[in-house]
Amino acid sequence: MKQALLIAAADPSIGGVLVFGDRGTGKSTAIRALAALLPPMQIVAGCPYNCDPAAHFAHCVAGCPARAGGATPAAVSVPVPVVDLPLGATEDRVVGALDLERALTAGERAFEPGLLARANRGFLYIDEANLLEDFLVDLLLDVAASGENVVEREGISVRHPARFVLVGSGNPEEGELRPQLLDRFGLSVEVTTPQDIPTRVEVVRRRDAYDRDPASFGARYAAGDSAIRERIFAARAALKTITVSDDMLTEAATLCQTLGTDGLRGELTLIRAARALAALEGRAEVTSMALRSVAPSALRHRLRRDPLDEAGSSVRVERALMELYPV
Amino acid sequence: MxxxxxxxxxxxxxxxxxxxxxxxxxxxxxxxxxxxxxxxxxxxxxxxxxxxxxxxTDDRLLGGLDLAATLAAGRPVAERGLLAQxxxxxxxxxxxxxxxxxxxxxxxxxxxxxxxxxxxxxxxxxxxxxxxxxxxxxxxxxxxxxxxxxxxxxxxxxxxxxxxxxxxxxAAVASARARLAGVVVSEDSVTALVGAAMQLGVASLRAPLLAVRVARGAAALAGRDAVAQADLELAARLVLAPRATRVPIDAEPPAEPETPEAPPDQAERDARALQSESPLADRVLAAARAVLPADLLAAIAGGAAVWGKTGGNSGVRLRAARRGRPIGVRAGAPKGGARLNLLATLRAAAPWQKLRGAVPGRIAVRRDDFRIRRFRQQTRSTTIFVVDASGSAAVQRLAEAKGAVELLLAECYIRRDRVALLSVRGRGAELLLPPTPSLTRAKKCLAALPGGGGTPLAAGLAAALALAAHVRQEGQTPLAVFLTDGRANIALDGTPGRPGAEADALSVAASWRKAGFAGLVIDTSARPHPFARKLAEATACRYLPLPQADAGALRAAVQGAVQGAVRRA
Structure with a gap:
């Protein structure tokens, strides 16, 4: 799970991470911790859509100070947003809507940006993705895929950039995700409860320490956090320089063919994830090891489904890997 | 207890x-x-x-727009939800x-x-x-x-x-609250609680976490600055014991087991090793063991989880059936039971306030502004599998019947149906799996289905009938799939004998027909059994002998039955 999140942090184009696991395995905790690990980003000061000052402003919406001023906008450094989509959120807050207060009191027709605007260039986290209303899920996937949020309601017409990494979590016992939805996520990981005593003791001890004194707990891990932040930063810079040899492409294609994944999304994600992993590990090219290491999370949810073999899809990937790479 | x-x-x-x-x-x-x-x-x-x-509703729970205050003030006013309150x-x-x-x-x-x-x-x-x-x-x-x-x-x-x-x-509570944050929990104490949780088969890590909190609270109440053994024992009794899913293994097995057992997994070995070398952990576990729920063994034998269930929840679906799931708003007048969505209405009216010359503090709302909520009724169906796992069926082809069910489950998955599983064997019918959307669970349940015993077909039919009625009450469409070899030999009252059993089965079948539920009878005997066909006729269900039931035929039959069910519903 940590690997998948880091890969998504290093290469946001990977297309989201889906985390499925039992209760009390720390899914939400891990995702929320991500915010502390991300290198800060530059935005145009006061822009509600987190616009990049280095980018072209033409696509930014009216209301963005960068566009209004015309001069070089002031840039500020902010933490990368990890926006939480709370359960029970209504559509108007997700996509944004008419600012009711200003409309009623001042008679102005103003757009109040929603969560999608806030999540631009960051992460959007949906806890219990399987409990979310279907129409909201569709909407999110659509925006995540197009990178743009188009609002046409209540007499306002706004389109603003909304590029974010969708992170969903859920418990398979509380209902499965629709199959169409599954392969929209780039990576999918399964989380299980650790079964050995020392790990469990450590988890309980750390959580307890955190509950009692969050500040000193955070301080203790600050060094580790900043090391990871450096790694992500370096990986992002290195990403473009990493070479993928034809051999690796062939290996990825063979693996996907063995598993019979539909479409080409599997290969693409596999290569991208392997590249991001190579970048995180500081290598210059994608290796067969990297490919093997990301294959389960990149392909698990893309197999032509035998619906009853839900638990077995990881096993199928492992088996295919064993076949291709006999030890 | x-x-x-x-x-x-x-x-x-x-x-x-x-x-x-x-x-x-x-x-x-x-x-x-x-x-x-x-x-x-x-x-x-x-x-x-x-x-x-x-x-x-979410409005009450999480808060939202305060309608009365918003209308009175002419600007949006928020209301705190119950959680915040x-x-x-x-x-x-x-x-x-x-x-x-x-x-x-x-x-x-x-x-x-x-x-x-x-x-x-x-x-x-x-x-x-x-x-x-x-x-x-x-x-x-x-x-x-x-x-x-x-x-x-x-x-x-x-x-x-x-x-x-x-x-x-x-007063005692107040002083304990003041002391709470300073209470020290030693490493050994945490290890003891985690170990006890493992031995009791408590999977979630929240249980030992809560146990640590309880131990700390207990120490604070007792006026201690560090957690003592009594606190740990109390935590184990109160938090861990009710969650137990298995009876802990003794550190020293009392006697050589008669049948060779599978070697304990790594986790158990760890836990056992921990138990033998740590007397504290032993005592914590003993405390929990003393108050294990009395019905734990029975529940484990029945394969049911003691702590909580993961299935659906009928109250919700009942309500859902009455008004459906909200799927957004549309323009329209709040007539004929349609419910006005005030917020959307205000939003629609807001841009025009100046044009309409509204006085500040008052909102001019016209008919065109009305927005009503849209709901969608759930139209999903629930497929009830009634699997005859009696001795005769088991001899015949229980394995093939299971294969057929798996094929049908795949069909259900495509339609996003819920499934339920009833087994018919021995003296009566047993609901192995209440309606659930999780097909993975259905498959696990099916794989674990044992065979043997008599064929109380009438009881199976009656149970399916009750379940189907319940499903319909929830606003969903029931569909039953009976897999049987037709050799009914146990009557409704549990007495053996073929004639009585068949008569009872037919009389329940007549009620099924009267209720108008759709279904499918799959004859699993080696050669088509006349009674299975008779049963299909009596229940007005489609009849399908398994010998011909290749994948395509089965799928077509199920689709036919489902369409019939939807038409009738």
Missing amino acids: TRPEDIGAAVGLLAVDPGLGCRLRGPAGPMRDAILQALRQALPAGTAWRKLPAGA ADGGVLQIAMAERLDEAVAARLGAALDWGEVATERDGFSSRTPCRLGVVALDEGIDEAPPGALLDRLAFELPGDGAGGRIEAPDA
């Missing part, structure tokens, strides 16, 4: 650290009232105590066994993070929400959602004679 003196201790702990939460099981009675009364008295004066009514106090949930899973998930998020985040009706807020949940669970065959139970520390018996509960008074 919970000891009487532990109940008082639990009440005291709840007063010190309300966030622990508690499930009160059993019907309303003197005991439940006594516990609630004791908790109220132990809590500091002025502590919030809110009640969550059954079927509360209960901050620092207690939220009492009535009829928790019928709690919506979605509501449970919201409660879970609030309990986990100590705050409630709302993004609703144009408001975006984060309010602190440190609350203690007291779930009143009156369920007999229902249980509160697992997501909630996982986060509640205690399970106390709500039924019983009641009487005075010896709980600490408010």
Whole structure:
């Protein structure tokens, strides 16, 4: 799970991470911790859509100070947003809507940006993705895929950039995700409860320490956090320089063919994830090891489904890997 | 079973650290009232105590737009939800066994993070929400959602004679609260609690976490600055024992087992090694073992999870069937039972206020502005599999029947149906799997289905009929698939004998036909059995002998039956 999140942090184009696991395995905790690990980003000061000052402003919406001023906008450094989509959120807050207060009191027709605007260039986290209303899920996937949020309601017409990494979590016992939805996520990981005593003791001890004194707990891990932040930063810079040899492409294609994944999304994600992993590990090219290491999370949810073999899809990937790479 | 003196201790702990939460099981009675009364008295004066009514909507729970205030003020006014109001106090949930899973998930998020985040009706807020949940669970065959139970520390018996509960008074609670943060929990103590949780088969890590919190609270109440053995034992009794899913293995096996058993897995070996070298862990486990639920063994034998269930929740679906799921708004007048969505209406009216010359403080709303909520009725169906796993069927082709069911399950998956599994064997029918959307569970259940015994076909039909009626009540379409070899030999009253059994089966079949439920009879005998065909005719179900049932034919038959069911419903 940590690997998948880091890969998504290093290469946001990977297309989201889906985390499925039992209760009390720390899914939400891990995702929320991500915010502390991300290198800060530059935005145009006061822009509600987190616009990049280095980018072209033409696509930014009216209301963005960068566009209004015309001069070089002031840039500020902010933490990368990890926006939480709370359960029970209504559509108007997700996509944004008419600012009711200003409309009623001042008679102005103003757009109040929603969560999608806030999540631009960051992460959007949906806890219990399987409990979310279907129409909201569709909407999110659509925006995540197009990178743009188009609002046409209540007499306002706004389109603003909304590029974010969708992170969903859920418990398979509380209902499965629709199959169409599954392969929209780039990576999918399964989380299980650790079964050995020392790990469990450590988890309980750390959580307890955190509950009692969050500040000193955070301080203790600050060094580790900043090391990871450096790694992500370096990986992002290195990403473009990493070479993928034809051999690796062939290996990825063979693996996907063995598993019979539909479409080409599997290969693409596999290569991208392997590249991001190579970048995180500081290598210059994608290796067969990297490919093997990301294959389960990149392909698990893309197999032509035998619906009853839900638990077995990881096993199928492992088996295919064993076949291709006999030890 | 919970000891009487532990109940008082639990009440005291709840007063010190309300966030622990508690499930009160059993019907309303003197005991439940006594516990609630004791908790109220132990809590500091002025502590919030809110009640969550059954079927509360998101508006009540999370807050949203305050309609009255908004209209009066002419600008949007937010209203705090119950979760925010209960901050620092207690939220009492009535009829928790019928709690919506979605509501449970919201409660879970609030309990986990100590705050409630709302993004609703144009408001975006984060309010602190440190609350203690007291779930009143009156369920007999229902249980509160697992997501909630996982986060509640205690399970106390709500039924019983009641009487005075010896709980600490408010002064003791206040001093314990002051001491709470400083209480030291040693490494050994944590290890002992985690080890005991492992041995009892408690999977979730929240259980040992809650146990540590309880031990700390107990130490604080006793006036100690470090957790002592008594605190650990209390925590094990109150938190771990009710969650046990297996009886711990003794460190020293009493005797050589007669049959060779599978070697214990790594986790058990770890736990065992830990037990033998740590007397503290031993004593903690012994404390939990002393109060294991009496029905634990029976429940394990039956394969049922003791702590919580993961299936659906009928109250919710009942309500859903009445009004459907909200799927947005559209323009239209609030007539004919349609419900006005005030916020959307105001939004629609807002841009025109100046043009309409509205006086400040008053909003001019025209007919065109009306927005109504749209709902979608659930039209999903529930497929009930009635599998004849009797001795005769098992000899014949239980394995093939299971294969056929798997094929049908795949069909259900495509339609996103719910499935239920009834087994017919021995003396009667048994509901192996209540309606669930999880096909993975259905498959596991099916694979574990044992064979053998008589064929109480009538009982199976009756059980399927009751379940189908229940499913219809929930607003879904039931569809039954009977897999049988037709060799009925146990009558409804449990007496053996073919003629009686067949007569009973046919009479139940007639009721099935009368109820008008759709179904499919798959004859699993080697050669088509006349009674299976007769049964199909009596129930007005499609008949399909398994010998011809290749994948394509089965699929076509199911599709036909489903379409029939939908037409009739």
